[in-house]
Amino acid sequence: MPDTNGSFQLSSLVAMGLAAAALMASEVLKAFATGLVEGQRALNGEAVTKRATPAHFWAFVSMFGVGFVAFVWFAIHFAGYMFGLWNWPV
Secondary structure, three states: OOOHHHHHHHHHHHHHHHHHHHHHHHHHHHHHHHOOOOOOEOOOOOEOOHHHHHHHHHHHHHHHHHHHHHHHHHHHHHHHHHOOHHHOOO
């Protein structure tokens, strides 16, 4: 008999992950379009201009990529252990 409560929890986890991914994707697309992330500041607190952005922008993109891979890894393992997917032992 399927565990409907577990299925609901897994669906909620997936929905939260998709919402977070959509939010991050919108920020990345905005950064690609404008060259800036809204409110981006240099280490000294000054607003970052387009001339100063490439290094900051690519650092942001690489951190986003690493964070995304880490989140996917965590979500797969969390689902596997918590909801008994793939018959992984708890």
